[in-house]
Amino acid sequence: MRRGVTDGPPSGMDAHAYYMGVALAEGGRALGRVSPNPAVGAVLVREGRIVGRGRTQPPGGPHAEIVALRAAGDAARGATLYNTLEPCAHVGRTPPCAEALIAAGVAEVYAARIDPFPAVRGRGLARLREAGLVVHTGPCAEEARDQQAGFLTRLAAGRPHVTAKWAMTLDGRIATRTGHARWITGPAARHEVHRLRDQADAILIGVGTVIADDPLLTTRLPDEDAGDGGPHHPLRIVLDSAGRLPPDARVLSPDLPGRTLIACTPAAPAARRDDWRRRGAEVLVVGGEQAERPPQVDLRQLLAVLGARGLNTLLVEGGSAVLGAFSSAGLIDRVVAFVAPVLVGGRDAPGPLGDRGVATIAEAYRLRRVTIRQLDHDLLISGDVEGSARGQAC
């Protein structure tokens, strides 16, 4: 967009909500690319015109506010900043944004949310107020919280935010009785799955799905539908406790874009692990869950390792056993379910959650803030799991 030229809010729309919406769109393009940082978007407006915009750059690069300030140049003087998070006031990998905003002569700041990061937590806004800027929190706090769910969950729980995703038939199966699952949904729904991958830091499946489907787990999206810099390939994680992964599995091909991590237990033979490493995969040995005979990969331990590495978001793509294990461990924060108008029947055809399940409806997980979209003939139903870690973060 040319500097100083933009459409303003449509008539009747609150201008602050409009500009924060533009900032949220900027932040959205950074998702999957900037962990451990939150994906933040910034817009500078002067006299009703957008004079600069920015989004968080990969670690070590500038924060969103700095990118917007650089784009605006002198036009930042007297401008209003819309930022999806409180500007930082501490020296991290980069100097504090609050000082840069003050130095550039920004007059007013709308921050969608306070940054719960211990080194910030209100200090950024306090510093701006002290320097004489007019400071507001909001609008769009909820939307910003959704966008920053990964960062918030990692701060609150020390693990990535977990989205469980599946595609199921109208009669509640994710595969037929023979394990056949391609394709339950249509192209529009599958395109949406690639958008979810594009925005995730990591994706995870069980070895059962590799054996059944041999998926690539890459992001196949045209550039215009992807975030910053074209399609992003999240870290691919396969749970394979004992080394059952077929040696010719496509996730092990060395020429795949992105990285693959095999999470196993000490039961996986050393020769298998060496072979995975030779093919370029990372091998993570996490103690087996004690209750399991033979032990399986300990999910909490795995998630703690991913959290410690600064991964904010994890997309769990199945299959039934893995999704069931995440569910019974209380480790699902959000559900994204595609429902196709297809009937397969079969008592042995798996449902999405292959755990023991609850005994009464009163014990069921309930989703809140549910949205329903139609994608061709399929439905996309998504919502947050009640009581998830993200909810406790703020």
Ligand SMILES: NC(=O)c1ccc[n+]([C@@H]2O[C@H](COP(=O)([O-])OP(=O)(O)OC[C@H]3O[C@@H](n4cnc5c(N)ncnc54)[C@H](OP(=O)(O)O)[C@@H]3O)[C@@H](O)[C@H]2O)c1
């Ligand atoms: N429609 C969809 O959205 C969708 C998506 C994915 C898959 N699918 C279908 O689902 C079927 C595969 O499902 P599945 O249940 O057989 O396999 P799965 O869930 O992909 O993998 C299960 C295996 O993962 C390993 N694992 C390691 N740690 C685990 C842990 N903590 N908890 C649970 N499992 C752990 C276990 O094998 P070890 O004990 O050997 O480690 C387990 O048998 C296929 O038919 C596939 O087509 C459908």
Ligand SMILES: [Zn+2]
């Ligand atoms: Zn900053």
